[in-house]
Each structure stands twice: as structure tokens, then as C-alpha cells.
Amino acid sequence: MFILGLQGSPRAEGNTSILLTTFLTEADRLGANIYNLDVPTKNISPCQECGTCKREGFCPIDDDMQQVYPLLRQADIIVMATPIFFYGPTAQMKALIDRSQALWSRKYVHNLIDPGQKWRLGFLLSLGATKGKNLFEGTNLTAKYFFDAVGASFTGSLTYRQIEEAGAIIKHPTALADAKEKAKSLVLPFLNRKKILFTCTGNTCRSQMASAFAQYHAGDKIEAESAGSAPAQEVNPIMEKVMREKGIDMAFRKPKSIDEAARLGNPDLIISMGCEEACTLFPGVPNKEWDIPDPFGKSIAFMRNIRDDIEEMVGSLIKNSKNIRSCP
Numbered sequence: 001m002f003i004l005g006l007q008g009s010p011r012a013e014g015n016t017s018i019l020l021t022t023f024l025t026e027a028d029r030l031g032a033n034i035y036n037l038d039v040p041t042k043n044i045s046p047c048q049e050c051g052t053c054k055r056e057g058f059c060p061i062d063d064d065m066q067q068v069y070p071l072l073r074q075a076d077i078i079v080m081a082t083p084i085f086f087y088g089p090t091a092q093m094k095a096l097i098d099r100s101q102a103l104w105s106r107k108y109v110h111n112l113i114d115p116g117q118k119w120r121l122g123f124l125l126s127l128g129a130t131k132g133k134n135l136f137e138g139t140n141l142t143a144k145y146f147f148d149a150v151g152a153s154f155t156g157s158l159t160y161r162q163i164e165e166a167g168a169i170i171k172h173p174t175a176l177a178d179a180k181e182k183a184k185s186l187v188l189p190f191l192n193r194k195k196i197l198f199t200c201t202g203n204t205c206r207s208q209m210a211s212a213f214a215q216y217h218a219g220d221k222i223e224a225e226s227a228g229s230a231p232a233q234e235v236n237p238i239m240e241k242v243m244r245e246k247g248i249d250m251a252f253r254k255p256k257s258i259d260e261a262a263r264l265g266n267p268d269l270i271i272s273m274g275c276e277e278a279c280t281l282f283p284g285v286p287n288k289e290w291d292i293p294d295p296f297g298k299s300i301a302f303m304r305n306i307r308d309d310i311e312e313m314v315g316s317l318i319k320n321s322k323n324i325r326s327c328p
């Protein structure tokens, strides 16, 4: 599983950073893959309201946000962490949030479904200096609509008042323990899923579609990964098109090598579509071969048939997923 932490404070080693790091370190200890994105060190410009995302479904601003979109899509849990600046999140965090309008447009204007959106969770960590009764109201609302835009269910927050000097959060009687406890309760259900690695040659069509269908139909029970023995540069645009016909959004996906997939941990099962290399890299992991021909260079009608065959096979796999033994 993958957790994306968004650290919104510009103060190096400030309170927000300490709180988020505590959360992520505990998640890492439990076995999650984590990424702590220090938002203020990134070059993310504010939204220019040019309308491209509404028309075309993507943001044309060529800055670090282009690396954030795929991370938002890969995450099982997104943790937004920000100090309160004038009753809201920091400007750096707000720029990232506003740029997620591109994902909002894909979802609500282009009516596309991100296969991970049913299961992804969003959580807020926040703190401020004063006692203000309404201190977190603005940020809570912003978090709620940000998480909805990026396809995550807002599952709650930990917020702390009267935290001012750098490091003050360490002296709080419960904050760090709360963060660890929350990490545990959010992470464990995800770690109990069966992990399936779908492989093919280029990781551009078959294994991408199979992992997306598994995630879409059963992301609560199955952690789906995909990779290829000879990964291409980009996913196949015809594959994207035929998935779009079913309303499924394959944007922001990149082909991966088997080695890259191996770095994410051992799967419980490998489904190979013409890729034996995966099995040699994971000795002892059960594997199945699906007889699905390579649609590369074939017609769109051929791609549609492959898509439908794969969806059916993934359906049967899900029905029998209880029988997959967890790898030690």
C-alpha cells in the first residue's frame, strides 16, 4: 500500500513536519510504502484559471505539480498536513489544492472514474497557535473538497490548538501518540489485502487494464500492481481510449519494470500475460498464466475484446480471491 503525505509548512522541522513524520514513520514501520512530499520546496504555481482542464482534462502548467498528479492517483491514503495561516491552509498547500482542479474536471466535467477513488482515504493533520473556537473550520472544509476532487473519502482529522513555537508539538501530551495510533488504525485494513501483480510485456495494455479492473471492482480486498518485462515509455493511447469508453480513467499511469514492482514488496499471486520473467524474480510466489494475446498494433475492436475478456477474468479472480494464500 502507498501513503502520500503532503507537508504544507514552510518552516523547516516545524510542528506540522514533526506531526506528519510521526504518522508516516509509524505507517512505514507497519509495512506501508510512504512518500513525504515537502510542498513548500516544490515549484507549484497557483491555478491560472485558463480553462484547459475543463475543456481537455489536464493542466498545461509545466511545473512540479505534474509529478504530484500521479502520486495522488497512486495513493491509498493521502494525508494533508498544514499549520493554520489566517484560518486556512498555507499558501503553498493551497496552490497544490487549487491545481487539483484538473482532477476535479476529469471527475465532474469529463465524468471519468479513477479506479482507486472508491477506496482511497483522505486524512487531515493541522495545528495553530491560538485557542480560537473556529480555528480549523476553514481548513476542514478545504480538506473535504480537496479530497473529493482527488477521489478520496475524507475520513477525519487530528487538530491541535495553542501550538506556536517550532517543536511545541513534541510537548503536547497526546499529539504524537495520537498520530501513531491513527496511522495504525488507517493502515492495517489496507495491509490485509491480497497483493496481486499483473504482468505482460510492455505494461501498456493488458496488465494495466487488469490491475485497473481489480482496483476498481475490489480495491478493498485486492492490492493490484502491474509491470512489464520490457516496459514502454507510455501507456497505450488506444487502451486509454477503450477504458474511457467504460468511464474508467487511466491517466497518470506509467509503465513499470518488474524490478520496480519488486521494490514495492512481494506479491501473493502473479498473473502473467506472456511474461515469464516475473515468476523468476519472485521464487515461491504462486503464479497463473492468462492466455490473452498482445493487442499492441492491432485494431481498436481487438483492444475492446481484450478489455472485455480481461474484465471477465478479473471478475472470476475476485470471486476466488479468498483462496489466495498470503505470502509470508
Ligand SMILES: Cc1cc2nc3c(=O)[nH]c(=O)nc-3n(C[C@H](O)[C@H](O)[C@H](O)COP(=O)(O)O)c2cc1C
Residues within 6 Å of the ligand: 009, 010, 011, 013, 014, 015, 016, 017, 082, 083, 084, 085, 086, 087, 088, 127, 128, 129, 130, 131, 132, 135, 163, 164, 165, 166, 167
Ligand atoms: C503567516 C502566519 C499566519 C498564521 N495564522 C494563524 C492563525 O490564523 N491562527 C492561529 O492560531 N495561528 C496562526 N499562525 C501560527 C501558526 O499556525 C503556528 O505557529 C504553528 O505552530 C506553525 O506550525 P509549523 O511549525 O508547522 O509551521 C500563523 C503563523 C504564520 C507564520
